[in-house]
Amino acid sequence: MIFRQVFDKKSSTYTYIIASAKGREALIIDPVIENVNSYINILKELDLKLVKVIDTHIHADHVTGASELKAETSCVTVMGENTPAETVDIKLKDEEIIKIDQLEIKAMYTPGHTSDSYSFLMNKYLFSGDTLLINGTGRTDFQNGSSKDAYNSIFNRLLKLPEDTILYPGHDYNGKKFSTIGDEKKFNPRLQVKNAEEYTELMSNLNLAKPKLIDMNVTRNIKLGS
Numbered sequence: 001m002i003f004r005q006v007f008d009k010k011s012s013t014y015t016y017i018i019a020s021a022k023g024r025e026a027l028i029i030d031p032v033i034e035n036v037n038s039y040i041n042i043l044k045e046l047d048l049k050l051v052k053v054i055d056t057h058i059h060a061d062h063v064t065g066a067s068e069l070k071a072e073t074s075c076v077t078v079m080g081e082n083t084p085a086e087t088v089d090i091k092l093k094d095e096e097i098i099k100i101d102q103l104e105i106k107a108m109y110t111p112g113h114t115s116d117s118y119s120f121l122m123n124k125y126l127f128s129g130d131t132l133l134i135n136g137t138g139r140t141d142f143q144n145g146s147s148k149d150a151y152n153s154i155f156n157r158l159l160k161l162p163e164d165t166i167l168y169p170g171h172d173y174n175g176k177k178f179s180t181i182g183d184e185k186k187f188n189p190r191l192q193v194k195n196a197e198e199y200t201e202l203m204s205n206l207n208l209a210k211p212k213l214i215d216m217n218v219t220r221n222i223k224l225g226s
Contacts, residue, residue: 001103004042005168005177008032011062012171015039016127019048020101027052027078027100029120029127030170031065033225039065040072050075051100052090056129056170057117058083058143058221060214067226077224080109080118085222092118110157112150113138119158121165126181129170132158134179137190138170140203142214147200151193159185 002019011032017039019026026048028039043050050073053066057080066077078098081091092098094109108119110131117138120127130138132154140147163182184191193199211217220226 002026002046002048004046006035006038006042008035008062010034012173013059013062014168014170014172014177016168017042017048018100018103018105018122019046020103023101024048025051025100027054027098027105028069029054030056030059030129031069033063033065033068036065036068036072039069043073049073052076052078052098054078054120055083055085055221055224056119056127056131057114058085058218060143060211060217061171063217063220064225066224070224080107080116082109082111082116082118084116085224087224087226108157110153112140112146112148112153113143115144115146115149117153119153121161124162124165125168126158126161126165127168127170128158132167132184133169134167134172134174134176134184135188135190137188137203139206139208141206141208142210143218147203148196150203151196151199154191159191 004017006015016029053069076089078090079088092107096107098105105122110119113130140150161181165181167179
């Protein structure tokens with residue numbers, strides 16, 4: 001397997017390039033539009049053919065590079081079936097498997113941060129989008145977010161995975177690249193709650209500022225960044 005983790009400094013977004021070493025087919029998870037040329041260069045350097053691009057949800061803090069990548073490479077755009085983006089080529093159902101050569105990636109519907117949030121599991125690698133972060137969790141106060149749904153997604157789905165599952169989040173603001181489910185259970189301060197009610201109270205008192213460009217970004221991302 002070929003794996004690259006690319007960081008966008010402006011939005012603190014992690015983008016993931018994953019490929020089969022044998023067939024040279026690749027997919028990209030959560031691309032940022034300003035970095036499309038960098039992704040294309042990486043694909044060329046590694047002699048890879050981009051076949052799918054996945055967005056874990058409609059992003060508020062950056063514009064997706066999905067449409068530009070499709071225009072450049074003729075790849076297929078992919079999101080979960082709950083997305084409001086009508087131009088997505090493939091809308092995955094919960095538990096549905098997508099294949100890249102020998103690689104299999106399972107879609108997991110994990111709403112809460114937004115109503116269309118999905119995570120993606122490949123063997124022991126979990127790409128959690130904004131649902132579960134390193135020492136944090138995605139905020140739930142816009143885009144039909146729900147702290148109760150987030151609690152269910154995190155505690156009853158993601159934290160049920162084996163503790164050695166490697167967590168690759170959609171963002172990190174402290175320079176950390178990955179974690180494990182076991183470490184998040186033990187050390188993530190937002191997960192030290194007894195029930196959904198405690199989690200909801202915690203999330204209701206974060207007092208986070210609204211993302212500066214949320215309205216423009218969401219509008220563009222519903223059109224896959226075009």
